[in-house]
Amino acid sequence: MNSFKGGTYPPKYKKTSEIAIEEIPLPKIAVVPLLQHVGSPSKPVVKAGDIVKTGQLIAEITGLISARIHSPISGKVLVIEKRLHPFGIGIESIIIESDEKDERVEFHPKDITKLFPNEIIDIIKNTGIVGLGGAGFPTHTKLWPPKDRKIDSVILNGCECEPYVTCDYRVMSEETEKVINGLKLMMKILDVHNGYIAIGIKNKDLIEKLKDKDIKTISMGSKYPQGAERQLIKTVLNRKIPYGKLPMDVGCIVHNVQTAKAVYEAVYEGKPLYERVITVAGSVKEPGNYKVRIGTPVSEIIDYCGGLIGDVKKIILGGPMMGLTQFSLDVPVIKGTVGIVALTEKENKIYESTNCIKCGKCINACPEELIPTAISWFVESGKYYELANYNPLGCTECGSCEYECPSKIHLVQNIRTAKKLMKTLKY
Ligand code: SF4
Ligand code: SF4
Known part of the structure; x- marks a missing residue:
């Protein structure tokens, strides 16, 4: 079989693969961000007070790269305002209160x-x-x-x-x-x-x-x-x-x-995209695979799964290698959310970084053939002018280097900084 250079072998923890998909109840309030895709945010075509049906168009495409958004539930638009987004910032969102009827627009299948x-x-x-x-x-x-x-x-x-x-x-x-x-x-x-x-x-x-x-x-x-x-x-x-x-x-x-x-x-x-299947795993009472409506708050999903167990220190949307750590459980599931992973202190050990021992493990692990240790060092030492020689923009932020590093150096964070520096300082 063909393969690729680099990479690593984190433990899989895939017990939920045996659990069939279960549908989660409708959210009481759906928080539907206008940015759930790469490109320009969508533009609302509804306003506060409007009554909407499940699958109804609520936000239209803007620009060349953008996407339409459809209501995940039937009910009333309460307000359009900034709400905390999984990206960690406030994004304009359409807030819809459920009428608990889940009345759908008519779908139009095609031949x-x-x-x-x-x-x-x-x-x-x-x-x-x-x-x-x-x-x-x-x-x-x-x-x-x-x-x-x-x-x-x-x-x-x-x-x-x-x-x-x-x-x-x-x-x-x-x-x-x-x-x-x-x-x-x-x-x-x-x-x-x-x-x-x-x-x-x-x-x-x-x-x-x-x-x-x-x-x-x-x-x-x-x-x-x-x-x-x-x-x-x-x-x-x-x-x-x-x-x-x-x-x-x-x-x-x-x-x-x-x-x-x-x-x-x-x-x-003829069905618009207003729901998806996600995995809920880690330290939750009833992990599994769940069909959820877009806009369902993470807190409601965790409650439905019986709540958190143990001393959970980290909630990640996505997987632990590339997912987004959340500050709040009020954020909603968006179209790109593949899972919710809850990790306890033991599962998510925060290590103190120590000095680089020049073992080269990060270099061997990098699938993009970069030199993570060098990029990280030039960021930490302020030698930004060196960065252009090490192509930090080629980093896909896969996390393999950091996973392999015995000194637990925050390589990905430093490489993200390097990428920002490359763009802002135009090296
Ligand atoms: S995070 Fe970037 S530098 Fe590190 S292994 Fe992945 S691609 Fe390479
Ligand atoms: S894996 Fe860590 S300790 Fe080893 S060379 Fe890379 S940064 Fe240094």
Whole structure:
């Protein structure tokens, strides 16, 4: 099997993979941020006092890269104001009070045999689909590359290389047909005949389930970050993306498996994106995989899961390697939220950093072939002019270097600082 250089092997903690998806009750109040995607924030098309239905358009696209937003519940718009966002800042959000009826707008399924690729793209755009693996790039934009990029392959990413997170495994297992047919829609749009679904090596049961004459299922190694786009493409197609380039520059488009399911539901069922499956794991009473409405506060989800257990010191949205640590449980689930992980003091040991012992482990672990120790050192010593020689902007913030570092140096934090310095000081 092809592989990629570097990486690491954090423990998996994937017990929730055995737990079937369960639907969480509607939130009493949904907090729907106007920014849940890469690009410009959406613009509200409702105002305080408006009555909305589940699936109704509540915010419209602005600019070239943006996404529509639909109401996750039926009820009344209370206010549009800044609320704390998982990114750690206040973002304008539409606050909707549930009427507990979950009254839906009418969905309009389409006959796929009568649709041209541009019409499928319009459906995807109109239903507000963005990448559900965490990045949140608007899907309609990704599926419409410039004409000079010849795409020959679409890969669905089902690797879930982050510890704890198992929601994609459950979706592939329980909603297999939707995932496969969502991928086929993407292949139809791009006029591509090579479709791949990349799965974790431990999930061999999926190979039989996902069997389809038009699609190849690839079992990936357990190395982290196997699910990162650049590493995934290297492993599946043995193509290396040059620094500063995109997957489409090497003829490939990567989507998450839940994005494929959402595309299927948009086209075949006419359903907008207003819910997703997440994993709740770590120190909670009833960990599992839950279908939740976008805008549900994290606190309500944790309550539904029986609450936290033990001395929880850290709540992460996403996995522990690349997820976002939260200051407050009032933040809502957004389209890109893959999970909620609660860690106790023991599970999340905060180590004091000690001096670099020049062991080189961070260099060996870096999948982008950077020298993390050097970047970190130049930031700490104020020798910013050296940074341009070490390409900190090439860092994907995967965390492999820091995970491997025996001196527990805060490499990722220092590299983030280096990236900011490169942009602001224009080195
Ligand atoms: S330098 Fe960046 S890309 Fe390399 S291992 Fe560290 S976090 Fe990952
Ligand atoms: S892994 Fe840590 S101790 Fe080893 S060279 Fe890198 S920064 Fe230094």
